[in-house]
Amino acid sequence: MKKAxxxxxxxxxxxxxxxxTVTLAWxxxxxxxxxxxxxxxxxxxxxxxxxxxxxxxxxxxxxxCVVRDDQYxxxxxxxxxxxxxxxxNTPIFLSYSTGSNLQLKGVIxxxxxxxxxxxxxxxxxxxxNNSYMFLPVSSYSENIVALLEYVAKKDRGAKxxxxxxxxxxxxxxxxxxxxxxxxxxxxxxxxxEVGGNNLDNAAMLRRFESQGxxxxxxxxxxxxxxxxxxxxxxxxxxxxxxxxGAHYTGGEDLxxxxxxxxxxxxxxxSYYMYDEGDRPGIQLVKKIGAQYGRKADTIRSVHxxxxxxxxxxxxxxxxxAKTDISAAGLYKGLTSMNGSRAFNPGFTVGPVTFxxxxxxxxxxxxxxxxxxxxNFKAITGGQRSQMFQLVHPLR
Amino acid sequence: xxxLPQLLLAGIVIGSIYALAALGFxxxxxxxxxxxxxxxxxxxxGAFIAFALTQRGLNFWLAGLIAMLAxxxxxxxxxxVFLRRMVGEPIIAVxxxxxxxxxxxxxxxxxxxxxxxxxxxxTPAVLSGQGIEVFGTPLSRTQIAGVLAALxxxxxxxxxxxxxxLGITMRAVADDQMAAMSVGTSVxxxxxxxxxxxxxxxxxAGVILGLxxxxxxxxxxxxxxxxxxxxxxxxxxxxxxxxxxxMLIGILENLSxxxxxxxxxxxxxREVFPFIVLxxxxxxxxxxxxxxxxxxxx
Numbered sequence: 001m002k003k004a005x006x007x008x009x010x011x012x013x014x015x016x017x018x019x020x021t022v023t024l025a026w027x028x029x030x031x032x033x034x035x036x037x038x039x040x041x042x043x044x045x046x047x048x049x050x051x052x053x054x055x056x057x058x059x060x061x062x063x064x065c066v067v068r069d070d071q072y073x074x075x076x077x078x079x080x081x082x083x084x085x086x087x088x089n090t091p092i093f094l095s096y097s098t099g100s101n102l103q104l105k106g107v108i109x110x111x112x113x114x115x116x117x118x119x120x121x122x123x124x125x126x127x128x129n130n131s132y133m134f135l136p137v138s139s140y141s142e143n144i145v146a147l148l149e150y151v152a153k154k155d156r157g158a159k160x161x162x163x164x165x166x167x168x169x170x171x172x173x174x175x176x177x178x179x180x181x182x183x184x185x186x187x188x189x190x191x192x193e194v195g196g197n198n199l200d201n202a203a204m205l206r207r208f209e210s211q212g213x214x215x216x217x218x219x220x221x222x223x224x225x226x227x228x229x230x231x232x233x234x235x236x237x238x239x240x241x242x243x244x245g246a247h248y249t250g251g252e253d254l255x256x257x258x259x260x261x262x263x264x265x266x267x268x269x270s271y272y273m274y275d276e277g278d279r280p281g282i283q284l285v286k287k288i289g290a291q292y293g294r295k296a297d298t299i300r301s302v303h304x305x306x307x308x309x310x311x312x313x314x315x316x317x318x319x320x321a322k323t324d325i326s327a328a329g330l331y332k333g334l335t336s337m338n339g340s341r342a343f344n345p346g347f348t349v350g351p352v353t354f355x356x357x358x359x360x361x362x363x364x365x366x367x368x369x370x371x372x373x374x375n376f377k378a379i380t381g382g383q384r385s386q387m388f389q390l391v392h393p394l395r
Numbered sequence: 396x397x398x399l400p401q402l403l404l405a406g407i408v409i410g411s412i413y414a415l416a417a418l419g420f421x422x423x424x425x426x427x428x429x430x431x432x433x434x435x436x437x438x439x440x441g442a443f444i445a446f447a448l449t450q451r452g453l454n455f456w457l458a459g460l461i462a463m464l465a466x467x468x469x470x471x472x473x474x475x476v477f478l479r480r481m482v483g484e485p486i487i488a489v490x491x492x493x494x495x496x497x498x499x500x501x502x503x504x505x506x507x508x509x510x511x512x513x514x515x516x517x518t519p520a521v522l523s524g525q526g527i528e529v530f531g532t533p534l535s536r537t538q539i540a541g542v543l544a545a546l547x548x549x550x551x552x553x554x555x556x557x558x559x560x561l562g563i564t565m566r567a568v569a570d571d572q573m574a575a576m577s578v579g580t581s582v583x584x585x586x587x588x589x590x591x592x593x594x595x596x597x598x599x600a601g602v603i604l605g606l607x608x609x610x611x612x613x614x615x616x617x618x619x620x621x622x623x624x625x626x627x628x629x630x631x632x633x634x635x636x637x638x639x640x641x642m643l644i645g646i647l648e649n650l651s652x653x654x655x656x657x658x659x660x661x662x663x664x665r666e667v668f669p670f671i672v673l674x675x676x677x678x679x680x681x682x683x684x685x686x687x688x689x690x691x692x693x
Contacts, residue, residue: 030511031501031505031510031511031612032613033613035510035511035512035612035613036511036512036513036611038511039511039512040512166661166663166666171661190657190662191660191661191662192656192661192662192663193661193662193663194662194663195663195666196611196613196614196617197614197617197618197621197666198608199409199412199604199607199608200405200408200409200648200649200652202401202402202405202532202649203398203401203402203405203649203652203653203656203665204652204656204662206398206401206653207398207653207656207657210398222513223513223609223611223614226513226515226608226609227608227609230608234526234533234534234535234538235533236533253513256513256514256515257513257514257515257609259515259518295508297512
């Protein structure tokens with residue numbers, strides 16, 4: 001009996017020793033500005049990572065799931081990155097904000113650590129220093145250009161206003177939007193920056209009205225957009241102007257804040273919605289969310305799905321790296337995701353494809369429209385913007 | 396419809412909320428000469444207490460009143476635990492305490508389910524109906540209620556400081572603490588009451604703001620900083636100054652949004668304009684429009 005116990009202990013110890021620990025780490029805004037999106041995103045990363053361990057997705061590898069708050073502060077992100085890569089030896093960096101990613105681009109290039117940001121800012125994969133940045137889904141710029149294409153099909157020559165966040169996150173798509181509007185025969189008559197403390201938008205909306213604006217396209221977060229929609233409703237402008245927006249403007253967050261003023265808002269995103277329960281990815285989101293006791297609001301948030309996608313891509317890259325779970329191995333794993341080897345975890349309208357030249361994962365997007373109940377329903381199928389590739393060729 | 400009356404009216408609506416938020420600064424400074432940099436966090440605390448109570452099924456109005464009472468007590472507690480020890484210390488030390496306090500409250504709110512995320516009050520039935528039109532500008536019932544509540548509280552505090560014995564005592568303490576103590580006034584009690592009253596008005600401002608534009612910690616706490624130009628313009632120790640400063644800043648913000656945003660690429664001038672006013676006021680009239688003129692030559 002004693003021998004059996006000793007043998008079993010020895011086997012257990014050997015197995016434990018054979019099991020490699022790899023850190024899967026994320027740094028983002030769990031508190032501070034944009035934490036409304038970041039907290040759910042963090043939960044998605046953490047839960048998928050734990051799920052991967054529970055499912056033994058990487059035999060012989062135990063994932064050390066680290067989710068760290070950077071408060072939307074670039075200096076904190078940099079410290080986290082240095083700790084993750086320097087001390088925890090993480091082979092892949094799951095990052096967050098536009099500003100911190102832009103700041104870290106050069107360092108990421110030097111350290112050669114593949115990075116998956118929550119920011120879908122096209123500038124992150126523009127040269128220079130763009131070899132190791134991978135956008136999980138279509139960029140904000142492509143979202144906006146796709147919305148412009150939709151407007152052009154319905155109402156050629158229409159006057160459009162852009163309302164953007166006063167930050168690199170908000171401003172970046174403006175150049176591509178202007179170029180696309182020119183080609184599409186649309187007129188961008190005004191570009192306004194609106195931040196998080198916009199208590200009253202009457203002046204801006206009245207000016208849009210006097211300029212004959214029929215479409216208002218937002219590149220912002222849900223909070224400021226909700227306030228614009230509520231003011232537009234109060235001023236009786238909701239029927240006269242069509243409000244639209246890129247990925248971070250919409251979803252549950254918007255309808256929760258804007259209430260019935262969000263009705264008819266048109267939103268561009270690559271993700272499936274919570275109420276599309278027939279999608280395997282959404283079934284997985286619900287299953288994992290329930291398994292780890294997340295609140296209904298968190299599970300319903302598109303940002304929870306987004307966090308899961310980022311973690312799923314990282315885990316898949318590790319799977320493909322097999323025995324070489326290093327930054328170089330994961331780079332190879334990521335860039336092998338194309339053709340018949342595309343990765344399709346089911347969270348997005350199309351598969352995730354990367355190569356050494358293609359650094360946009362799920363390139364397809366859909367336009368969805370908010371209905372009376374506050375749910376977003378698809379009004380287009382999965383598509384890519386045709387114009388975007390002309391106004392912003394990559395590589 | 397001409398744009399100007401609409402901009403003026405929108406400015407008054409926002410300005411009255413600014414004035415209410417600024418009142419907390421004034422109440423504390425008026426009695427203790429302390430500038431409370433944690434005021435935005437107290438505004439957020441009040442709003443989230445009310446929101447949490449409504450989430451548990453409590454009536455909105457009752458939840459708002461309980462939140463005001465809670466922040467009244469919180470203000471008193473903050474004064475008792477942190478500020479009372481700072482009496483006689485250099486002003487920079489006191490300011491650092493309030494800055495530290497803002498981080499502590501911020502962190503504590505993040506430990507609650509409301510630290511991250513966007514939330515909105517379920518609008519009470521009486522406020523969700525059709526609004527009214529004033530000079531061709533539609534105003535929602537929420538906005539009207541917000542303005543009335545803000546003006547009501549501001550009026551009550553103006554009366555309190557000018558007519559009530561306690562209000563006059565608080566002014567006396569602010570004028571000369573040593574003289575007030577020599578006639579038997581409890582300076583400590585006055586300080587505690589000022590912090591408590593500031594807490595009460597902060598919750599009122601937070602609930603109104605939450606009702607009008609949703610609840611996010613960043614947005615609510617940010618108001619504390621945003622109303623700083625209001626108190627400087629009006630005068631740090633003047634309730635009337637808070638009202639006039641709030642209205643002026645609200646109107647100037649809207650006028651800049653209405654007329655300057657069209658010619659400034661990217662617009663967003665309303666975010667900057669109050670701080671331009673702040674700099675101008677500090678250069679020309681550092682004690683504000685209604686503040687006590689104190690000249691020190693060294």
